Amino acid sequence: MPWLSLTPTITLSNNDGCNICFKPGYITYDIGIKMGTPIFQADALVKRYGIEVFSCNFPLIADMSLRVKSILGRFFINIEDYSIDEIFCEIDAPLDQVMEMCREVRRVIGKGLGLPISIGVAHTKTLAKVATSFAKKHPGYEGVCAINTDEQRKIALSLTSIGDIWGIGKEHKKKLNRRKIITALDWLNKMTSATARKTMGGVVAQRTYCELEGLSCLELDMLLKKKKSIMVSRSFGENITDPNLIAEALSSYVVMLTAKLRKQKSKAQAIYVFLETNRFREQDEQADDEIVIKLPVASSSDIEIGYYARLAIKAMFREGLRYKKTGIRAMRLCGEEALQAHLMDKRDRKKEDRLMQAKDKINERWGANTVYPAAIGMGKRPWHIRQEKLPPYWSTRITDIxxxxxxxxxxxxxxxxxxxxxxxxxxxxxxxxxxxxxx
DNA sequence: TCTGGGGTCCTAGGACCC
DNA sequence: TCTGGGGTCCTAGGACCC
Structure with missing residues (x-):
């Protein structure tokens, strides 16, 4: 939405709950909207500054992400697909050539997609992330910043808070701050890599330390890996007291979950199901229960997994409680082929697999949920998430193009x-x- | 009134083996 | 009174990431 470039915007979390992405637009100072601020706490600021508020549209983000990555693929061979909005590329070339290439990449993506991107260049992944944050923060870099010399590295680290380093979360930050370590450079000056490992409980922190010194410890990870666990969970649009509605909601998460399993050709040997009340309503009686079920035979069928998931709900549900969230995680994933059979198994698994395949094909061709199990309910349901300010699916839905x-x-x-x-x-x-x- | 949804890796410690 | 030395596997919990 280039016409909103000067307008401050908030993008909300699922269920229109919290701010997960504040873009200041014309506002040049901190007005106190932090990541995770519940939107109802920011009502006054939204009005005062004319902030536009949007529900999140993950399909749109995912599609733009794919487009950015396909353009990057034209320029770089060694690419690590790190997250929905970050990529690592490895290149062996003189710095001026690299910089020229990065500017061209940025120009092409800006022209083709209308997206401003930031690029950081350095000798390690952790330093590249530091460089990227400079490229993003300071307009003078025009989106591309390099940390090449030792001097540049030290200046950059002296200007970076220790908590902003990739791999240093809030616990490590607290610990380091107590030792008067405030910037990343303080850390390098006041500790050795060995003491970093000792005091911060392991090799992960030590790697981060070495990376900041310019010693590369994190390789480019170019393989597309299968997930080791897959989770689907949602808060409800309103509090739910009816066990049948909870079962309906969970069944719909099972449909999403098993589709993801089948997409990466995995089956789950166990599932974990949880059911929670609204923990923010202190006046309500609270519950936060969980059940792990070992499946008799590994499965990716929504019929089978849905059956066990509903059993779990039945076991956990308590009359009179106002439930707010449920979810399911598929665990101990294995390949589709390496199946351990069960002596007493009566299920026609081949048939069920064919049914799932047919369903996947139909839904891929005609859109998600063209066919679905009746267990997830029909039409508007009270547990559906709120998304009142959803921007159009400009690039992924034919009617919105x-x-x-x-x-x-x-x-x-x-x-x-x-x-x-x-x-x-x-x-x-x-x-x-x-x-x-x-x- | 309203408060998100996913993941990974590492380590310590328990339980077991010879 | 004195009580070895070497392993593996699994899990919970912590810390981190987006």
Whole structure:
């Protein structure tokens, strides 16, 4: 949404709960909206500063992420797909060539996707992340910052709070702060790598320490790995007291969970199910229960796993409690082929696998939940998450795709210096102008 | 009134073996 | 009174990441 570049925005967590991404826009000082602030606590600030608030649209983010990564694939061979919005690339070339290439990457992604990206260049992954934060914070770098010399490294680390280093979380930060270690450079000056390992409980901290010294300890991880556990959980849109509705909600998470299992060709040997009340309502009686079930035979069928998940709910549910959240984790995953059979097993597993395959095919072709088990309920359900300010699925849903209405020959459009078509976007009442100029 | 949803790795310690 | 030396496997819990 390039037209919002100067508008402060908040993107909410699932269920429209907390701020998970505040973009200041025109605001140049800290107004106190932190990661994780519940949005109802920020009502006054939202009004005062004209902050636009959005529900999160993960399919949109995931799609943009794929596009960025496919462009990066044109420039780099050795790539680690680290997270939805971060990538590590390895390159062996003189610094000026690398810098030129990075600027070109940034230009191409800016032009093609309208996304501003930041690039950090350094000799270790941890230092590259430090460099990236400088590239992002200081406009002078124009999005690309390198830490190359020892002097640059020390200056950068002296300006970086120890807690902002990748691998130093809030516990380590507290511990180090108590020893008067405030910046990353303090850490290097006041400890050795051996004492870092000793006082911070292991080899992980020691690796981070060495990486900051410029000694690479974290290799580029280019393999696409299967997940070792997969979890699906959601808070409910409202408090739920009916066990059948809880079972419905959990069944729908099971459908998502088993689809993820089948996608990476895994089966679960065990499941973990939990059920919680709203821990913020201190006036309510609380519950936070969990059950682990070892499955008789590893499975990725929503029929079978759904059955055991509902058993777990039945066992945990207590009359009169106001439940807020449930979820399921698939554990002890194994490959689809290496199956340990069960002597007493009566299930027709081949048939069930074929059913799941057919269902996956239909849903892939015609959209998620074209066919689904009746156990997840039909139509609007009270446990559905709230998403009241959802931006359109511009790039992943056919009805939301922007329509080109006009292509002016002598446009003065200024987005990355290119001629840009006028596009009608599906308007969200009160937020978007009818005609927008966009990339 | 309203408070997110995923993951990984490492270590210590228990329980067992010879 | 004195009580060895070498392993493995598993799990809970801690710490970290996005």
């Amino acid at each position: 922007p329509v080109v209405k006009d292509w002016p020959q002598n446009s003065t459009a200024d987005v990355i210096g290119e001629i840009v078509p006028f596009i009608y976007m599906k308007p969200l009442p009160g937020i978007y102008p009818t005609v927008l100029r966009a990339v």
